[in-house]
Amino acid sequence: MRKIISRILTLALIMTLTSFAANAQVKSLEKYADMKNVTYVYISKAMIGMAQKMSAPSVPGMEMKKVMPKLTGIQIISSDNKSANAKLKAEVADIIKKEKYEVLMQVDDDGEKVRIYLHEGKTQSAIIMLTEAEKEVTIIAFTGKFSLDDVKGMIDVPSDDD
Amino acid sequence: MDELNIKELENIPIPEGLEERLSAKIDEWDATSRTIAIPNTPHRGGAGRGSWRALALAASFILVCGIGLYFALSPSNKGTIDTYDDPEIACMEAQKALQLLATNLNKGMAQYEAVNVKGRQAEEILNKQLTKLK
Numbered sequence: 001m002r003k004i005i006s007r008i009l010t011l012a013l014i015m016t017l018t019s020f021a022a023n024a025q026v027k028s029l030e031k032y033a034d035m036k037n038v039t040y041v042y043i044s045k046a047m048i049g050m051a052q053k054m055s056a057p058s059v060p061g062m063e064m065k066k067v068m069p070k071l072t073g074i075q076i077i078s079s080d081n082k083s084a085n086a087k088l089k090a091e092v093a094d095i096i097k098k099e100k101y102e103v104l105m106q107v108d109d110d111g112e113k114v115r116i117y118l119h120e121g122k123t124q125s126a127i128i129m130l131t132e133a134e135k136e137v138t139i140i141a142f143t144g145k146f147s148l149d150d151v152k153g154m155i156d157v158p159s160d161d162d
Numbered sequence: 163m164d165e166l167n168i169k170e171l172e173n174i175p176i177p178e179g180l181e182e183r184l185s186a187k188i189d190e191w192d193a194t195s196r197t198i199a200i201p202n203t204p205h206r207g208g209a210g211r212g213s214w215r216a217l218a219l220a221a222s223f224i225l226v227c228g229i230g231l232y233f234a235l236s237p238s239n240k241g242t243i244d245t246y247d248d249p250e251i252a253c254m255e256a257q258k259a260l261q262l263l264a265t266n267l268n269k270g271m272a273q274y275e276a277v278n279v280k281g282r283q284a285e286e287i288l289n290k291q292l293t294k295l296k
Contacts, residue, residue, distance in 0.1 A: 051253030
């Protein structure tokens with residue numbers, strides 16, 4: 001009886017923990033996968049790994065060999081619908097407030113507003129980039145195990161265009 | 163012989179209220195024997211079984227919660243399923259997203275650098291003017 005109960009408890013604990021571990025992304029943004037007028041893209045860690053093995057992506061000004069292994073998920077949410085745009089902006093404001101993100105950068109360029117936020121967690125960190133154009137709002141969330149120094153390292157390499 | 167004895171016994175006068183007192187005494191003995199017997203007999207096993215039952219109930223509750231969370235948070239949710247099956251398309255999308263991040267980070271850094279340069283220039287002019295005044 002004792003053995004059975006202890007096994008049940010262990011199994012329950014493992015299942016609960018794995019359910020949290022599987023959530024390698026910004027949870028609050030998941031609901032936009034089903035929302036009308038919103039495009040939702042999710043790229044998992046496994047897919048990032050496969051993509052890296054098949055054809056190593058290259059981004060000017062970014063050391064991909066350092067960046068890619070640290071990523072555990074990418075979420076891209078975009079919309080050109082007025083009400084959906086308002087919801088997306090409010091959602092980001094809510095996440096920033098609740099999960100204590102810090103503003104990394106604010107760029108206003110040619111009528112386009114870009115806000116980059118960083119959340120450094122013990123087990124998982126996240127970068128949220130909110131882009132507000134005239135009609136379109138895009139949220140890109142990068143989750144992974146990285147620190148502020150890693151983010152700095154991303155921009156230390158001079159751009160190829162320079 | 164026996165019949166006679168019984169008849170004789172029946173003839174003996176019974177003191178008033180004896181029957182009630184005896185039945186009351188019997189009830190009293192019965193009650194005390196019950197109160198003693200209850201803790202002695204299945205007490206240990208009963209309590210043990212009770213606690214194990216409670217533990218089993220807690221374990222099943224945790225298991226149900228675990229299963230619920232597992233299915234609520236992971237594979238059944240659309241937001242956690244890969245959008246692309248083809249790694250090449252996923253790679254292109256990831257590249258595009260990272261490109262946007264790099265561009266904006268570099269843009270921000272460029273603006274920061276420009277402000278820094280202007281600040282340094284202003285400081286130099288101010289220093290020159292101060293030395294002239296001296």
